[in-house]
Amino acid sequence: MINYTKDEIKKMYDRLSPFEFKNELIEIAKDTSNTKNIPLLDAGRGNPNWTCSSAREAFFTFGHFAVTETRLNWDLGNLSGMPQKEGIAKRLFKYIEENKDMPGAFLLKNIVNYGITEMGFDPDEFVHELADGIIGDNYPLPDRMLPHIEKIVHDYLVQEMKYNIDDEYGDIQVFAVEGATAAMCYIFDSLMANELLRRGDKIAMMTPIFTPYLEIPNLPRYNFDIININADVVDERGVHTWQFSRKELEKLKDKNIKALFVVNPNNPASIGMDENTCNELIDVVKTYNEDLMIISDDVYGTFVNDFYSLMSKLPYNTLGVYSYSKYFGVTGWRLGTFAVHERNVFDKKIKELKGESKKLVDKRYSDMSLNPSALTFMERVVADSRRVALNHTAGLSTPQQVQMAFFSAFALIDKVDAYKKLNMSICRRRQRLLFESLGIDYVNLENSAAYYFQFDIDEWGRLNHGQEFVDFMHKNFDACDILYKLAKDYAIVLLGGNGFAAPKWSIRVSLANLDDRAYITIGASIKNILNDYVELWKSKKTN
Numbered sequence: 001m002i003n004y005t006k007d008e009i010k011k012m013y014d015r016l017s018p019f020e021f022k023n024e025l026i027e028i029a030k031d032t033s034n035t036k037n038i039p040l041l042d043a044g045r046g047n048p049n050w051t052c053s054s055a056r057e058a059f060f061t062f063g064h065f066a067v068t069e070t071r072l073n074w075d076l077g078n079l080s081g082m083p084q085k086e087g088i089a090k091r092l093f094k095y096i097e098e099n100k101d102m103p104g105a106f107l108l109k110n111i112v113n114y115g116i117t118e119m120g121f122d123p124d125e126f127v128h129e130l131a132d133g134i135i136g137d138n139y140p141l142p143d144r145m146l147p148h149i150e151k152i153v154h155d156y157l158v159q160e161m162k163y164n165i166d167d168e169y170g171d172i173q174v175f176a177v178e179g180a181t182a183a184m185c186y187i188f189d190s191l192m193a194n195e196l197l198r199r200g201d202k203i204a205m206m207t208p209i210f211t212p213y214l215e216i217p218n219l220p221r222y223n224f225d226i227i228n229i230n231a232d233v234v235d236e237r238g239v240h241t242w243q244f245s246r247k248e249l250e251k252l253k254d255k256n257i258k259a260l261f262v263v264n265p266n267n268p269a270s271i272g273m274d275e276n277t278c279n280e281l282i283d284v285v286k287t288y289n290e291d292l293m294i295i296s297d298d299v300y301g302t303f304v305n306d307f308y309s310l311m312s313k314l315p316y317n318t319l320g321v322y323s324y325s326k327y328f329g330v331t332g333w334r335l336g337t338f339a340v341h342e343r344n345v346f347d348k349k350i351k352e353l354k355g356e357s358k359k360l361v362d363k364r365y366s367d368m369s370l371n372p373s374a375l376t377f378m379e380r381v382v383a384d385s386r387r388v389a390l391n392h393t394a395g396l397s398t399p400q401q402v403q404m405a406f407f408s409a410f411a412l413i414d415k416v417d418a419y420k421k422l423n424m425s426i427c428r429r430r431q432r433l434l435f436e437s438l439g440i441d442y443v444n445l446e447n448s449a450a451y452y453f454q455f456d457i458d459e460w461g462r463l464n465h466g467q468e469f470v471d472f473m474h475k476n477f478d479a480c481d482i483l484y485k486l487a488k489d490y491a492i493v494l495l496g497g498n499g500f501a502a503p504k505w506s507i508r509v510s511l512a513n514l515d516d517r518a519y520i521t522i523g524a525s526i527k528n529i530l531n532d533y534v535e536l537w538k539s540k541k542t543n
Helices: 006-015 018-036 053-070 088-098 105-118 123-135 147-161 179-193 211-218 246-253 275-288 345-351 355-364 377-384 398-413 418-438 457-465 467-476 481-490 516-542
Strands: 172-177 202-207 225-230 257-263 293-297 318-323 336-341 452-456 506-510
Touching: 006 018, 006 481, 018 481, 053 088, 053 105, 053 123, 053 398, 088 105, 088 123, 105 123, 105 398, 123 147, 123 398, 147 172, 147 318, 147 336, 147 398, 172 179, 172 377, 172 398, 179 211, 179 293, 179 318, 179 336, 179 377, 202 211, 211 225, 225 246, 246 257, 246 275, 293 345, 336 377, 345 377, 398 418, 418 452, 418 516, 452 457, 457 467, 457 506, 457 516, 467 516, 481 516, 506 516
Parallel strands: 202 225, 202 257, 257 293, 293 318
Antiparallel strands: 172 336, 318 336, 452 506
16 A cells, blocks of 8 residues: 655655656555555546547558558568559459448548549559558658648648638648657757757746646756746636736747747646637737747647637747647557648748858758758758658658548548537536536636646635635645545546646646546545535634
8 A cells, every 4th residue: 555645745746747746646546446446537647538430440441452452463471562553543442342341441432532532632643652651661751741641631730720821821831740749849859959949048838738848948958948928817706717818928028038839728728719819919929029939739629619720820930739649539649740831930030040050050951951051940840850860761650641641531521520529529528527526617618628627726715615715725735635635535546737837726637538427426526525625624713
């Protein structure tokens, strides 16, 4: 049985990442689960408990077809050749007709037809790219992304993220990467490698925000000066709306702030920026800091009705990051993208490099181009992802790219958004169950992804029992005590808000990764602990 002292728990909570602290809580919860014979409920991590099965069925059925193609020109049993291009589309449609009962065959046919009829792809060129890609027998070429697949993913991002496409800023370029986490690492590294950010520079974070965005800048290599733009807006009851006041946004008037990092919808509250916040941000950037570099992580955007990424609002300034992991249930596949417009502030800043900085940056890329100064930021990020010297082997694995294309095409074909509505209904149903068991009012904000719920305990205490109770709680308990008691008494694991730059006395509940009834148990357990605090407070008042 794990028995940490109160001081040990507090020390871990104050110093560790919430995800590392969660691992300690899991060990405690495991003991509780075994001792009390109750299920361990881990609502700490955001891995969804659903998967997009139809697109996977089409993918694996197509994979079987692709293997049969390798045997056509060379078949030695365990060893075969490569898919051949000529006539491959005709052979695929024949295969589908002869195997129409195979899982996903109908969707597979629709995906291929979509590429041919809606996107104008040459049938053999398209099918061969997919077949060769799913077999994985060649290096990714082009290294940034396979051409037909990029066009499908491009259209998916435009549809779901509303990435802006116009004559002023040009089309978007997409780089397929190993999930949004890889995109984060590549972006930080390339900004530094190209002297767009230097060690100790001032950057801004719109908080609360996904923990690694707070942790990476503090690493010795970066040591950035971080300015928090706080989501400080509250409604008439004093409840967080997770929006940003003009006063907070005006911190960005400081031109020494070179980059702004945003998760939208945010994490942990999973609330997107509303129209007023976006308009105020646009005004501040265009009026006072027109060359601000913005990195917008839009992973949860597909869970919000009519979502618009900052890429659509500030296309010149913004680099968009996206991951398929949550929407399609593919955290294990590591499928992500980042995109920039052809005309962007990153390229402008690279062209403005002078003197020793320009020499150092040009030298970095001199082995891959006779004119390194002409390389775009996107080309540099692709090279940097393989330390430049291995640029010729860059690129996401081709089977991953094919799966990405199948998910994207599946969503493009779904004209009535049936899959999106199903995803959103799951999260909102669980949110409602949690709220009911907590005994709090359900508010379905238009810009809410409902993927997580950030429960502010101070806010709850003030609204239900007044500031005197909140002061009592702070005096007698620590913010981590509720998390510890949930693990020790109920085998429930949640994350604290402190590691997200959220209110210290707040906890994050993932609404994605457990069965519906679990959220009734979680809400009731939190309520039990808080009621115990209330009873203790009342007894002390009486005495």
